[in-house]
Amino acid sequence: xxxxxxxxxxxxxxxxxxxxxxxxxxxxxxxxxxxxxxxxxxxxxxxxxxxxxxxxxxxxxxxxxxxxxxxxxxxxxxxxxxxxxxxxxxxxxxxxxxxxxxxxxxxxxxxxxxxxxxxxxxxxxxxxxxxxxxxxxxxxxxxxxxxxxxxxxxxxxxxxxxxxxxxxxxxxxxxxxxxxxxxxxxxxxx
Amino acid sequence: xxxxxxxxxxxxxxxxxxxxxxxxxxxxxxxxxxxxxxxxxxxxxxxxxxxxxxxxxxxxxxxxxxxxxxxxxxxxxxxxxxxxxxxxxxxxxxxxxxxxxxxxxxxxxxxxxxxxxxxxxxxxxxxxxxxxxxxxxxxxxxxxxxxxxxxxxxxxxxxxxxxxxxxxxxxxxxxxxxxxxxxxxxxxxxxxxxxxxxxxxxxxxxxxxxxxxxxxxxxxxxxxxxxxxxxxxxxxxxxxxxxxxxxxxxxxxxxxxxxxxxxxxxxxxxxxxxxxxxxxxxxxxxxxxxxxxxxxxxxxxxxxxxxxxxxxxxxxxxxxxxxxxxxxxxxxxxxxxxxxxxxxxxxxxxxxxxxxxxxxxxxxxxxxxxxxxxxxxxxxxxxxxxxxxxxxxxxxxxxxxxxxxxxxxxxxxxxxxxxxxxxxxxxxxxxxxxxxxxxxxxxxxxxxxxxxxxxxxxxxxxxxxxxxxxxxxxxxxxxxxxxxxxxxxxxxxxxxxxxxxxxxxxxxxxxxxxxxxxxxxxxxxxxxxxxxxxxxxxxxxxxxxxxxxxxxxxxxxxxxxxxxxxxxxx
Ligand code: SF4
Ligand code: SF4
Numbered sequence: 001x002x003x004x005x006x007x008x009x010x011x012x013x014x015x016x017x018x019x020x021x022x023x024x025x026x027x028x029x030x031x032x033x034x035x036x037x038x039x040x041x042x043x044x045x046x047x048x049x050x051x052x053x054x055x056x057x058x059x060x061x062x063x064x065x066x067x068x069x070x071x072x073x074x075x076x077x078x079x080x081x082x083x084x085x086x087x088x089x090x091x092x093x094x095x096x097x098x099x100x101x102x103x104x105x106x107x108x109x110x111x112x113x114x115x116x117x118x119x120x121x122x123x124x125x126x127x128x129x130x131x132x133x134x135x136x137x138x139x140x141x142x143x144x145x146x147x148x149x150x151x152x153x154x155x156x157x158x159x160x161x162x163x164x165x166x167x168x169x170x171x172x173x174x175x176x177x178x179x180x181x182x183x184x185x186x187x188x189x190x
Numbered sequence: 191x192x193x194x195x196x197x198x199x200x201x202x203x204x205x206x207x208x209x210x211x212x213x214x215x216x217x218x219x220x221x222x223x224x225x226x227x228x229x230x231x232x233x234x235x236x237x238x239x240x241x242x243x244x245x246x247x248x249x250x251x252x253x254x255x256x257x258x259x260x261x262x263x264x265x266x267x268x269x270x271x272x273x274x275x276x277x278x279x280x281x282x283x284x285x286x287x288x289x290x291x292x293x294x295x296x297x298x299x300x301x302x303x304x305x306x307x308x309x310x311x312x313x314x315x316x317x318x319x320x321x322x323x324x325x326x327x328x329x330x331x332x333x334x335x336x337x338x339x340x341x342x343x344x345x346x347x348x349x350x351x352x353x354x355x356x357x358x359x360x361x362x363x364x365x366x367x368x369x370x371x372x373x374x375x376x377x378x379x380x381x382x383x384x385x386x387x388x389x390x391x392x393x394x395x396x397x398x399x400x401x402x403x404x405x406x407x408x409x410x411x412x413x414x415x416x417x418x419x420x421x422x423x424x425x426x427x428x429x430x431x432x433x434x435x436x437x438x439x440x441x442x443x444x445x446x447x448x449x450x451x452x453x454x455x456x457x458x459x460x461x462x463x464x465x466x467x468x469x470x471x472x473x474x475x476x477x478x479x480x481x482x483x484x485x486x487x488x489x490x491x492x493x494x495x496x497x498x499x500x501x502x503x504x505x506x507x508x509x510x511x512x513x514x515x516x517x518x519x520x521x522x523x524x525x526x527x528x529x530x531x532x533x534x535x536x537x538x539x540x541x542x543x544x545x546x547x548x549x550x551x552x553x554x555x556x557x558x559x560x561x562x563x564x565x566x567x568x569x570x571x572x573x574x575x576x577x578x579x580x581x582x583x584x585x586x587x588x589x590x591x592x593x594x595x596x597x598x599x600x601x602x603x604x605x606x607x608x609x610x611x612x613x614x615x616x617x618x619x620x621x622x623x624x625x626x627x628x629x630x631x632x633x634x635x636x637x638x639x640x641x642x643x644x645x646x647x648x649x650x651x652x653x654x655x656x657x658x659x660x661x662x663x664x665x666x667x668x669x670x671x672x673x674x675x676x677x678x679x680x681x682x683x684x685x686x687x688x689x690x691x692x693x694x695x696x697x698x699x700x701x702x703x704x705x706x707x708x709x710x711x712x713x714x715x716x717x718x719x720x721x722x723x724x725x726x727x728x729x730x731x732x733x734x735x736x737x738x739x740x741x742x743x744x745x746x747x748x749x750x751x752x753x754x755x756x757x758x759x760x
Contacts, residue, residue: 019239021228021257023639024657031653050667050677051698053260140232142239156243 193355203605207380224348271621277361279317289336294370373599390507393567398431403565622724
């Protein structure tokens, strides 16, 4: 938590859902940013509040082959050379919500007031100048961590970062890592 | 008004958490008792996870499946008001199985035999009956605790805000002392004191029975020392005062007629709000200093606009006993003044200007350094410069070349009169109010992560209000079925003191005999309309955490939370 606010090219994003305590500090931190019009681009939700207190936290996973961009009829979503999949270009986006429907992680949200799709861009304005994403600097549980693979391996010997997701017959490789039980290689969703 | 403080003084002769949190990192077993860490002290979560990443076992004691309990190795869902029965049974078990540190007990403690004798009848089966926790779980907790080589026990208001808060605290400490795991690396014990200088306020002398440095206001030597520091006659120092709730009682009795408060909103934060309101109405003169006009300040004859932490320079002492510097970021707006300047001006108008001649906040801190010197909470070696250079300094720090004391008791020299750590007998006794036919359900109260204390700040911030807009009645589906309550149905909750209307949130994550309401709201949404003012005989803390209530569904579903009246302040 107290790490210096500096990044290097080897830093990656690691998400560990089991640690999430649902405090929404990440949402508040994200919403402080003017780039997003004070809307949070990270989403914390109860899984099933009637039966459990468990929450999930979702950032954009920055897919290698982003389906959100592939289904966009206006070519408004682009992936840059660093692998960051950007929010819709406001001049191009027609608000059709194809991406909202298509993303396997439920990330893009259409902001009705702007008639625009907005999504997490891994705080590109920060990470590109060596700062960590806002959410990862405030998360009190370590559910969100931004650092190197070596650091995470040292800190969390019982978990393995996974960036391959299998949705039925669809395989999605991502830039963002999900922490899974030690030895896991992929997350399968049936 | 601090059960943890009273318990720690009895056991250690000193009122501070014994360790800083980095001692959690390699603890083998961690007990978190009555502390909804994830919602009330979220930054502690990652310390606990650091230990868990190294294989630590986590035991959470709470009537609800709080976020930390969801993944805990063991969750003891204790019935509110029965905590001391659990600790008693665990101590008894440690003795039976001889999971004790005899060397430590013999050489560094006193009172073990009496303490053990007091819980002789607290068997696992008996404890299961009383606490509602399966005896296998209690046994497992005691086994893990007894056999660990390193450990950390943390507790907070969940065990302290009881009419036997002190019993609960010493019950926890007894478990720590019995295993001798204190004053060593990764062997810790601490209460999680409140964030806003909850620790510092105590040793600075804000408590009605204390003088700076944790000195005792009834001790003639302590009085003499402080009178000399302040340049006054010892006889001019007042004697022991009343704690917060006792002040409300004394107003009722007509013994107190005037009141000055700073950042205090008892109409929301003290139990039995109707009784508190009656007291406020009886006051002849009331001056409230606060940064926003809170519900209580509406009863004031005069309101002085004070400052937020961001608007004033000073220090705060964290739950770890770490003194931290806070810097002024902005000026108080409009006619508002810093709290310090208001107090200095009051002193001046009262004719004591010559005693309050501080040039700046550092000069005030330097006086505290001298005033605390030689006391158990010795700040003398801590200067503004050292705080900044070291990212905070831990008291006791008696001299300028002393490094501070992150971990207490490494020297085994306890601050009690006999220099030993004291076991204190804490046999179980029932809470101040138990359920009966008329009031058949246990009510407990607490907090949510997006609101802070009485909400004077946080109920004004839109996004935080949006996160949890109104107090809900958390209730188990079986209990809801019994009373015919549906999801989000408005329920009248009443106790012997008052009633309120709350929408039901039916969840599996609470005991079947207990309902929960968070307390941050005023007026008809106040959980403290319901809570009792029964005080702990030693600490004088009221029993926020347990009483008996009645549930009556009102036959209509509450409107969606966004449209609720929670946005209005009363
Ligand atoms: S996670 Fe969703 S929004 Fe992010 S890149 Fe992949 S498909 Fe697009
Ligand atoms: S800040 Fe961290 S723990 Fe809190 S909700 Fe976000 S991900 Fe979860």
